[in-house]
Amino acid sequence: xxxxxxxxxxxxxxxxxxxxxxxxxxxxxxxxxxxxxxxxxxxxxxxxxxxxxxxxxxxxxxxxxxxxxxxxxxxxxxxxxxxxxxxxxxxxxxxxxxxxxxxxxxxxxxxxxxxxxxxxxxxxxxxxxxxxxxxxxxxxxxxxxxxxxxxxxxxxxxxxxxxxxxxxxxxxxxxxxxxxxxxxxxxxxxxxxxxxxxxxxxxxxxxxxxxxxxxxxxxxxxxxxxxxxxxxxxxxxxxxxxxxxxxxxxxxxxxxxxxxxxxxxxxxxxxxxxxxxxxxxxxxxxxxxxxxxxxxxxxxxxxxxxxxxxxxxxxxxxxxxxxxxxxxxxxxxxxxxxxxxxxxxxxxxxxxxxxxxxxxxxxxxxxxxxxxxxxxxxxxxxxxxxxxxxxxxxxxxxxxxxxxxxxxxxxxxxxxxxxxxxxxxxxxxxxxxxxxxxxxxxxxxxxxxxxxxxxxxxxxxxxxxxxxxxxxxxxxxxxxxxxxxxxxxxxxxxxxxxxxxxxxxxxxxxxxxxxxxxxxxxxxxxxxxxxxxxxxxxxxxxxxxxxxxxxxxxxxxxxxxxxxxxxxxxxxxxxxxxxxxxxxxxxxxxxxxxxxxxxxxxxxxxxxxxxxxxxxxxxxxxxxxxxxxxxxxxxxxxxxxxxxxxxxxxxxxxxxxxxxxxxxxxxxxxxxxxxxxxxxxxxxxxxxxxxxxxxxxxxxxxxxxxxxxxxxxxxxxxxxxxxxxxxxxxxxxxxxxxxxxxxxxxxxxxxxxxxxxxxxxxxxxxxxxxxxxxxxxxxxxxxxxxxxxxxxxxxxxxxxxxxxxxxxxxxxxxxxxxxxxxxxxxxxxxxxxxxxxxxxxxxxxxxxxxxxx
DNA sequence: AATCTGCATGCGCAA
DNA sequence: TGCGCATGCAGATTT
Numbered sequence: 063x064x065x066x067x068x069x070x071x072x073x074x075x076x077x078x079x080x081x082x083x084x085x086x087x088x089x090x091x092x093x094x095x096x097x098x099x100x101x102x103x104x105x106x107x108x109x110x111x112x113x114x115x116x117x118x119x120x121x122x123x124x125x126x127x128x129x130x131x132x133x134x135x136x137x138x139x140x141x142x143x144x145x146x147x148x149x150x151x152x153x154x155x156x157x158x159x160x161x162x163x164x165x166x167x168x169x170x171x172x173x174x175x176x177x178x179x180x181x182x183x184x185x186x187x188x189x190x191x192x193x194x195x196x197x198x199x200x201x202x203x204x205x206x207x208x209x210x211x212x213x214x215x216x217x218x219x220x221x222x223x224x225x226x227x228x229x230x231x232x233x234x235x236x237x238x239x240x241x242x243x244x245x246x247x248x249x250x251x252x253x254x255x256x257x258x259x260x261x262x263x264x265x266x267x268x269x270x271x272x273x274x275x276x277x278x279x280x281x282x283x284x285x286x287x288x289x290x291x292x293x294x295x296x297x298x299x300x301x302x303x304x305x306x307x308x309x310x311x312x313x314x315x316x317x318x319x320x321x322x323x324x325x326x327x328x329x330x331x332x333x334x335x336x337x338x339x340x341x342x343x344x345x346x347x348x349x350x351x352x353x354x355x356x357x358x359x360x361x362x363x364x365x366x367x368x369x370x371x372x373x374x375x376x377x378x379x380x381x382x383x384x385x386x387x388x389x390x391x392x393x394x395x396x397x398x399x400x401x402x403x404x405x406x407x408x409x410x411x412x413x414x415x416x417x418x419x420x421x422x423x424x425x426x427x428x429x430x431x432x433x434x435x436x437x438x439x440x441x442x443x444x445x446x447x448x449x450x451x452x453x454x455x456x457x458x459x460x461x462x463x464x465x466x467x468x469x470x471x472x473x474x475x476x477x478x479x480x481x482x483x484x485x486x487x488x489x490x491x492x493x494x495x496x497x498x499x500x501x502x503x504x505x506x507x508x509x510x511x512x513x514x515x516x517x518x519x520x521x522x523x524x525x526x527x528x529x530x531x532x533x534x535x536x537x538x539x540x541x542x543x544x545x546x547x548x549x550x551x552x553x554x555x556x557x558x559x560x561x562x563x564x565x566x567x568x569x570x571x572x573x574x575x576x577x578x579x580x581x582x583x584x585x586x587x588x589x590x591x592x593x594x595x596x597x598x599x600x601x602x603x604x605x606x607x608x609x610x611x612x613x614x615x616x617x618x619x620x621x622x623x624x625x626x627x628x629x630x631x632x633x634x635x636x637x638x639x640x641x642x643x644x645x646x647x648x649x650x651x652x653x654x655x656x657x658x659x660x661x662x663x664x665x666x667x668x669x670x671x672x673x674x675x676x677x678x679x680x681x682x683x684x685x686x687x688x689x690x691x692x693x694x695x696x697x698x699x700x701x702x703x704x705x706x707x708x709x710x711x712x713x714x715x716x717x718x719x720x721x722x723x724x725x726x727x728x729x730x731x732x733x734x735x736x737x738x739x740x741x742x743x744x745x746x747x748x749x750x751x752x753x754x755x756x757x758x759x760x761x762x763x764x765x766x767x768x769x770x771x772x773x774x775x776x777x778x779x780x781x782x783x784x785x786x787x788x789x790x791x792x793x794x795x796x797x798x799x800x801x802x803x804x805x806x807x808x809x810x811x812x813x814x815x816x817x818x819x820x821x822x823x824x825x826x827x828x829x830x831x832x833x834x835x836x837x838x839x840x841x842x843x844x845x846x847x848x849x850x851x852x853x854x855x856x857x858x859x860x861x862x863x864x865x866x867x868x869x870x871x872x873x874x875x876x877x878x879x880x881x882x883x884x885x886x887x888x889x890x891x892x893x894x895x896x897x898x899x900x901x902x903x904x905x906x907x908x909x910x911x912x913x914x915x
Numbered sequence: 916a917a918t919c920t921g922c923a924t925g926c927g928c929a930a
Numbered sequence: 931t932g933c934g935c936a937t938g939c940a941g942a943t944t945t
Binding site: 400401402403405407411413414415451452453454456 | 932933934935936937938
Binding site: 409427452460 | 920
């Protein structure tokens with residue numbers, strides 16, 4: 063091994079023993095230290111992926127001389143040879159019979175070394191006496207060149223733009239006499255010129271000797287992230303790692319230089335320096351930036367990064383990613399996880415453009431392992447590879463499952479890829495796709511700026527880190543200001559239309575069966591068909607249920623119950639009769655029950671403070687329900703649970719362990735016991751169920767019904783026994799909750815059942831007076847319905863609303879067949895569709911789905 | 916039998 | 931019309 067020269071122009075130590083070479087574990091990359099000045103020369107984090115020999119060097123395949131991996135401390139430069147293995151650039155040159163191959167558009171498997179070669183070509187074109195051969199590209203001369211360059215400009219070659227790259231592309235041939243240096247924009251000076259003021263290089267100057275030509279050297283030498291993960295103004299791939307770009311570069315050589323610099327950038331995010339050097343405000347936590355995509359400053363060509371991959375990252379996120387204030391975060395791209403990405407296969411499909419721009423160039427399908435940190439600073443190693451796909455490639459990150467799970471990501475969530483400078487490390491962040499309840503994207507509806515839970519749900523991306531995301535359903539639904547409010551409409555999860563989610567669809571996908579219970583309405587005009595199951599009538603609808611507007615139920619101290627709804631137009635809260643069911647969209651003008659408040663101009667009936675309290679309580683209730691739902695899901699779906707869930711969640715419902723966002727038009731492979739909508743559908747997939755029907759649906763319904771009835775009888779007998787024994791369990795004989803916190807209004811109780819229970823009418827749970835089957839009722843609910851509290855405040859009512867479910871879940875193991883179904887205990891009623899209708903709707907929907915299937 | 920791996924297929928978008 | 935990419939699927943491998 064020859065000696066090295068410190069690239070620090072003030073040092074330039076040359077004695078090799080003074081160098082310490084080793085792994086900089088802190089940064090995760092290979093680093094070389096100058097013991098003289100302490101300069102650290104980082105090589106790419108990918109250095110280690112090149113299967114270095116123990117000492118970090120390797121031998122040229124052809125001449126046998128030692129060559130380094132290519133990091134900045136390398137004395138010898140190497141290239142990957144088309145024939146396989148590595149060779150010093152001279153050998154590679156000889157083999158190719160071209161000292162600078164990149165001019166020829168190589169095969170798709172052209173390897174990384176081009177950048178270096180091009181640089182060298184440029185160096186030569188600068189008439190710098192820098193020789194390139196196996197015996198060493200003398201770093202001293204390179205240093206001179208560096209100095210010369212830096213004298214000329216503080217120009218950073220390395221993080222140059224695509225434009226730079228393309229410029230290089232066009233001049234990579236050292237013998238290319240058509241590329242004059244200097245004017246004309248082709249030569250190296252031009253390159254430098256172009257880079258002036260653009261590169262972050264100068265910014266990094268403070269980072270020490272890692273900058274300057276070293277950086278250039280390193281970056282160019284490295285087919286690495288470090289180079290390609292350049293800042294906004296820089297090319298993602300100055301080293302022209304991928305073919306095709308060469309052609310572009312050639313074309314662009316015809317373009318005036320400055321224009322090139324502007325035009326030839328493609329994949330890069332927007333000038334990041336401003337946004338990415340964490341602003342002081344952001345650091346102070348002053349500003350919560352909206353999620354604004356940072357598109358490439360310029361973009362053209364087929365490799366242009368599509369907007370959906372533009373990183374949307376706030377300064378807060380940047381700060382979080384960077385951790386220390388000296389770091390510069392360079393957002394690279396982001397991707398919304400598809401079902402496949404988030405699935406168990408553990409493969410994340412990388413956008414080709416992004417992969418080719420920001421990840422190391424790979425020539426073998428096997429790819430290379432790369433290390434990526436997550437926001438917790440945990441380092442993951444993934445296999446970055448590709449599959450041949452038609453005549454193209456499909457890039458994937460393999461082995462991401464642990465990371466995905468660690469970050470609790472699911473389909474629909476977003477992963478962001480950034481680079482931390484100056485370390486050059488890849489960082490993986492994430493944003494959770496979260497249901498947020500707003501009405502028509504009204505940004506604020508309550509005095510405190512809260513967003514009321516409404517029926518118009520959609521997916522937004524939230525920026526907080528994963529650990530802040532406790533539940534899939536936004537637990538702060540009612541209060542948390544959204545970072546971004548997006549208009550009601552489509553949300554694109556990924557590219558495929560299959561994953562486009564409209565607001566209602568988002569609701570359907572994300573809102574649980576439990577939550578959906580509140581919102582179910584029978585389809586307008588839909589008339590049920592009565593089918594007999596176990597001698598009970600079940601109303602079956604051809605049309606699936608629709609979602610109505612969510613309302614809140616309260617009770618006055620007098621015990622009088624009220625229903626409140628929020629106007630979708632003015633956001634004011636209006637009192638409604640208890641029995642009223644609202645359509646998904648409702649405004650004051652629809653308030654036919656209160657002539658004084660049938661206009662948005664009418665003042666609020668309740669004071670803001672009360673509303674806030676109301677919503678706090680509502681939020682608590684929501685949290686509770688979310689928790690309950692979680693518990694319920696852990697219990698696992700079965701039978702009718704799966705039916706209902708399937709109906710609400712769609713095809714993915716069968717896999718409750720998986721996120722439901724990853725809807726697909728096709729169903730994954732079925733497994734024994736699969737309760738998905740496809741597997742559970744009636745054999746024929748069509749037609750009504752006869753009393754003797756033995757399809758899965760009917761069998762499940764029957765089984766569930768039997769279970770319910772058994773439990774009901776058991777509970778009833780227990781209650782009777784207790785009453786008979788005169789045991790006072792602390793429950794008032796009027797049936798009210800012992801602690802009195804359980805309000806009149808059970809959380810999901812329908813209006814009618816509220817009314818009935820309020821009137822002290824003990825409903826025959828599970829069966830209506832018509833003998834109709836109400837599977838939404840559970841025998842255990844008897845005691846709850848018996849609880850008839852006396853007058854309580856609105857808040858306590860809402861607060862107490864969350865309790866029955868908890869109780870319910872404890873008392874039985876019905877899983878998801880819980881509170882939602884509970885809510886409709888009234889059976890036949892004048893308000894919401896009775897539970898059996900809903901069940902029937904589910905069945906109907908299943909049938910519909912079955913038809914489709 | 917379950918899981919992994921690599922490739923094929925087809926949809927949807929962008930040029 | 932071509933490309934990117936989500937995902938299906940079959941063969942290989944592991945449990």
